[in-house]
Every structure is written in C-alpha cells, then in structure tokens.
Amino acid sequence: MRSLLLVAALAAAAHAEPLAITGATVHVKPGTVVDNATIVIDNGKVVAVGAGIAIPAGAKQIDAKGKVITAGLIEGLSGVGLVGVELEASSVDGRFGPVDPVHDDPIHASFEARDGFDAREVGIAVARIGGGLTTVIAAPAGGLIAGQSAAFSLDGSATPVRAPAAMHGVIGADGAAAAGGSRGKAIEMLRELLDDARAYGRDKGGYERNAKRRLIADRLDLEALQPVLAGKLPLVVEAQSEADIRAVLRLATQFKITVAIVGGAEAWRVAADLAKAKVPVFVDPTANLPANLAASDVHDDAVAVLDKAGVPVLISTLGASGTARTLRQLAGNAVAHGVPWNNALAAVTTAPAALYGLTGRGTLEKGSVADLVVWSGDPFETSTVVENVIIAGVAQPMISHQTRLLERYRKLPLSR
C-alpha cells in the first residue's frame, strides 16, 4: 500500500513538471521513426519530439537509451473493464445472450458500456504493464445489437475518453441465434431496426402521441441509434461470412451509415469492395480456423490480403480481457504473415484512433496526448518487455495483482 501511495505521489509530481524522455528510437507515427530522439511532455501533451531537442529547465528526465517508444497501443474491441472474471457473472458486464431474458429482446442499443465499466478491475493494470495498452474501447457483445462502446484510458480513470465510441451489433451465426435461427432474418431485423429508428427520428412527436405503428425496438434504443443514422457513430458489426459482410455493405449504402466489420473470417474475399467503401475490419491475425460451417474459407494470410488491398485493418483480441496484453503479439503475427511492420503498428494505434474519433491519440506528434510506451525492444517481439507506460503525461505504476504475487512468492519459504 505504501508503495502504491508513493507511486501516486510521484505520478502527481510528474504531472506538475515537464518530462523529457531521451535517447530512444521513437515511432512518432507509423513510418516516421527518429533515432536517439527526445520527447518533451508537458501538461499531458507532447510538446516537442525529435533529435537534438532542448530539454526544458526543471524537467524530470527518463533515460531511454537503446529503448523503443511508440504511442500507447489502442485495443479497438476490448473486454477489459467489462469482463473481470469471465465465469463469475458478478464481474461481467455488457455480455448479452442471444435474447435478453428480461425484455425478450435482442436489441440493447441503449446499453452504454460506460455504465458497466469497472475502472478498478485488476485486468486493467495487467493489460497496461504487460501489453503496453493505454486505451481500450470497452465494447458490449451479444444479442443482435449489443449497445454502445466507450473509450477509456487505462490509468484507472472512470471517465471515458469518448462515449459513446460506436454502436455494436452481431449478425452471422450468433446474430441468427438472436433472430430465431436464421442468418437472413438477423439481417432483415437489422434493416427493420434502422428503418424504424429513422421513422422514429423523423417523427418523435407522432411516437409520443402514440400515432405510430408498432416499432421493433423500445424508445431509448431507437433514440440511441439516431447518431448512427446521422453518420456520426459507426456501426461495428460482427460478421464472418462473405454473404454477411456483403449484407452489411448493402445496409451501409442503403442507410448511408458508417460501418466496420468484426472478425471477418471471409472478409479477405470481399477485400476490394471493403477497400472501395473504406470499411475497416477488425482482425485477429491468428484466427485461421474454419470454426464455422457457414464461413469456412479462412486463410492464414487474410490479414495481409486485406492490408494490401487498402482495407483499414484493426488488429484486435476481439473482446478479450485477461489476454488483452497479447495484442502486440497479434500484431507481430500479422507481420509474420506478410503485413508491413508499420502497417501492423498502425493497426493497433492510428487505425482504431481514426475509427473512433480519438483525436490526438495513436501518434506522438507535437500536440498529441502523451500516451506512450517505452519498450525494451521491438514492441511486437516475445523477448520485449514494457519498461514504462505514460498516460496523459503521467508515468503509470508498474504494479498489478500479478507483480504483487510475484513479490510475495519470489522466495520460498514465505516470510510473514
């Protein structure tokens, strides 16, 4: 406890004075690398970055010679903060079954992840110090529409960086389960939902006077979908098969909404169309199993095909919580399968920042939010560890449930 307080005090002190990190190889943004660079941070922002930058008087200094610095990684589809202990319902939020048992309704558009997020969840520190994650988009899952995600900084703050970040939905096999067993029916329900939400939005007065036909969703769900219909909030849809992905593209055209695809086992088959429509795809580059009878054309090198075609790729653990820290390993595996290194870095920094409108995050350019990670080497390598994590200019404690267990059990027999 004392060490925690000490770190908190140090963190507070660090916030008060400028911070200069010197000597590292800095990836200012994907493709822009400066060797032996200095980064100056003040008031939570990057105020200068480059070689031969003067260190302001009174600045606290971190020597990072021989280290690598990138922007903090962003997990665009995370269970961190929502899912604690997966098998204990009391520590799980925003995970819906096919049908909501209370309302008998698979539409949870009005659910807000910010209400379910637990900023004190032990997985947050684990993801931060093991994986170099500084921002997660805590996303609900399940049902046909799972609800609204929220972006959180992994510095223990309970206030989201951005909420809502996106609306999340599911079609395909899971969506079919929510729609009574038919994949086509799931898409039809989604279309009806968007259509009803549009009708509601155009005539809220009529709705309030009860002068409308029966609509597919409740008022707050219809309300929550208005920013989606206005093109201000992306609709992020899990879809694995080529048929389902094409259906999502048709919905996007029909309703003029912004969409992104999650999973996308067969997305590589639609790569040209996805690239043309600038539709981002969330991919776990290691997910190469034909897990689903209806989406079985799965390839090892799919992530490289998508990337090469110009599809914005977001590398993701797809909702993981405990293993969130493996995001960087997934990025490394994308590289091993043919994605250029800089594109893999973009897929865990700038790409999620762009999709969710996280302005000033994902890069270390002058003026950016000072979310960064000091790595002992190549961030994607198995031999690399996280040395420091800085979020909004504040050096984070490198302490978690796991580091405390290690301390206690480092020597046997145990001391009292």
Next chain:
Amino acid sequence: MYNPVMRWLLLVVWAVLACTPKRVVAVKVEETKLDIVAPWLDPAGFWPRGTLPAQRSLGEALADPGTPPVVIRGARVMTAAGQTIDPGTVVIDKGVLKYVGAAEGAPEVSGAIVIDGTGKVVTPGIIDAHSHIGVYPVPSARAHSDGNEAVAPTTPYARAEYGYWPQDPQISRALAGGVTTALILPGSANLIGGRGFTVAMRPARTASEAAFPGAPSTVKMACGENPKRVYGEKGGPQTRMAEYAAFRTAFIEGQAYVAKQAAYAKLKELWNEKRMRAAELDGKRKDHKRTIPGEIAPEPPPFDLRLETLGGVIRGDVLVQIHCYRADEMASLITIADEMGFKIRSFHHALEAYKIRDLLAAKGIAVNTWADWWGFKLEAYDGIPENAALITEQGGRVTIHSDSAIGIQRLNQEAGKARTSGQRAGIAITDDTALRWVTANPAWVLGIDSVTGTLEDGKRADVVVWNGSPFSVYARAEVVIVGGQVAYERAKGMRSSDFELGHGTIDGGK
C-alpha cells in the same frame, strides 16, 4: 457391461475356431499389411486366444521403408539436449536420427532429400501435452463434439481415441506450427474423464494411423470448478468436498480391482502347480493336466473397462494427467495419490504451481501451463507469467501447453514469452531450457522421452526447420518432419483435410 453368458458363448466360439486346423482369424491379421492396428488394445481384454493383433512398441519408426533419407545442412541445430551446433548437420534415415553434429563426420546417405539450412534453425518437433484437437474439431458442430462424456463425473472407461476425428482441419494447422506430437485429452467436465490419446501430428485415415506408436496410456482427471459447474445441479459433486471424496472412492475401487487380479494371479499360479503335480502323478512330466477331478479352476475376476483405467493408475501403467489450477487443490491431490499409492505424472494449467513449486519439484510432478493466460475464472485468478520460470528455477519440470487449437500453432512463441517474463524477474532461462519446455519436457509428460523430444542420435526423427529463432514472433516453420517423413513444407502449403476438399480457396479454388 460384463456379461458372463456372452463370455461363455465367445469361449465356445473360440474353442471351435481354435480347434480348426488353420486358425483363420489369427492368420488374417498377420497377413494384413494395412497399418490399422489399434495401438490402445487391451492385451487383457476380450480377445479370443490368438486374435490379439500385434502391438507396436514404443519408438518403432513410422516411416515407410521406402521413404527417402533427409539431410539438413548448414543450420543452427538446437538439440534440446544441452547442445547448440552451429552450423550443424542432421541426417535422417528410416525415420530415425542417424546423425546430429558438425558437418565433418556426417555419414553419407544416398538418395537423400537435401535441405539447405543456411540461416535456418533446426529444433526437435514441438510437443503439446494438452490438446483437444480431433475430439473438439472445427467447424465446431454438435456432430463433432466428442471431448466430454458429461453424463457422469467419473467416466474412466471413455477414451479420446474413439472420439478422435482424423479429418479435423486443426491437425494440419498444428503441424504447420511445428507440432509433431500431442496428447489429445478428454475435456475437464469430469473428475475422471477417461484415457488420453498420444498422436503423431500427421495425416491419417484412422485414429490408429495417427497414434504415436507404443506411447503409454494416460488418464485425464480434473479438479475444482469445472466438475462442480457441470454436475452441481445434476446430482453432484456440488462442492470440492464431494469431488475429493469421489476421487478417493474411485481409487479405492481401483485398489480392490488390482487386489482381486493379484489374488487371482496367485490362485492361478497355485492351480498351475497343482495341475503340474497331477500330470506328474499321471507320469506325463512335461504336460499340465487340463482339469483335476473334483477340483474347480479359479475364476478370473471380471474384466471391467472402468476399473482397467483406475487399476491401471494403481498399477502405474497409466500416466495420471490432472487439470488443476489452485495450489491447495494440487496439494490435496498429491495427498490422495500418496494415500492410494499412485504417482501423478503432471498437473495441467496449474496456474498456482509456483506457490508450491518446492513440493512439486520434490515429488517429481511436472507442470503444464500457459505463458500468460489467467483470470478467466476464480481458480485462475492468481496466475502469473513467471510461473514456468519459477518452477524451472526450483528444479521442477515445466511444459508450455496450449489447450487451444490456435495456441498450439505457436507454442514456440509462448515459450519465448514465458522465458522473457522469467528473465525480467531475474531468472536466467537458456535457449535450451526454453526449448525443452515445448519438446523434451512434454515428451516426458507423455512417457515418450526415451524416443523423441530431443535431437540425439537414434531418436525418432521429429524435426522442425524454422526460418529464424523459434522464440521470435516472426518465426515460421518451413519444414516439419514427423517420424522421418516430410509432413509439411511451407513452400508447398498446408495439406487440406478431406473435409476441406472443394471448399473455396483453401483447396486451390476460388
């Protein structure tokens, strides 16, 4: 299941067959060249005399005699036996490592496939001590779900071999990840789920073709949350209290079975002596008398599939593999094993093994764990990434296992991560030690370490050629050799399972 009438009938049938001059059944089996002999046959089972097919012995080569030799030249050779030879030469002939060493001194073999290993790294094949490939195949479908006989908490009669689907598309993907051998286990719904199945990771038509020849039998047990969750509302066990009572009850039965068999063996011995004496009295010195007037031959105890497994554990013939997370639970199981007089081969998952690493090392019990999984349930809450390194430092035996058809494809990377975590905690882990986590040590867990798991002269040729350091995130297996046969070449791509033929592009279509 045992039916005395049926047994009697079969004995009559056998007697008739045995008395016919040609003994048709036995001859047929011997003449058959097809390698479809089930390796898990119970020698003590229900076979009419002379019909038990020949069983292969541990280490018998899988390669056809016609398979060409393989020579790998100029690679960095990591033996997992304490040696790195750089550059080294590996010569494989008739499924066996004929030579592992420096270029000079390598024997000449004619007609060999020659692999240029310049810039490459050669290691033993990766071995996974915990997989459900084949019993939980993809596409995930109820029709293929054969991993948990979740009808009763103890099903020691169940066997993963019978659930193994050799056309699982996961098999070729594991192979492409450098995996040459895996222990296929029943799931962890049950306290005693049944026998495991040790496979060579290669294309096969039947489970027996996939079987690792002569590998000892194993049994899968599970403690803690899973059996409680599955049976809590279905008659129990509802608590850990009853779980451990059930373990003890089962092994008390196993003890009784073994005792009965021992008693029968003793009686039979006495009976044989008696028959010999009776024959001597009749003046036929070298012959037993079949019967002795007025005396009844001892009856063998009933052959019982359930008790064969439990008794096999007591006898030490069946290697005990236990899914268990918490330190206190592992300690409880060790106490039960001590009470019942059997040995635990290894704990699986074992996220809290580091807390009792002194006990585990002293008992010689191996630990199969992950590099960084934790927290998905409360018994996994105290998992730390230094687990493997801490146990290794203590002198314990560690493997990095997968329990995942995705994870199995990169156990090399997982070993790399576990090493890095250890090194950060000040525990030096050599390349050789980290490699042993996924080769020699799992070979020991499976009881096949005398024939595979390291690159040493005379061992089975289970070999991987990597494009660089196997611990790197960028590492890819370029050539994988199983039992001397080139089973995967990255340049040629993966072999589709029968199921995948004609499915889109995986089979070369559109």
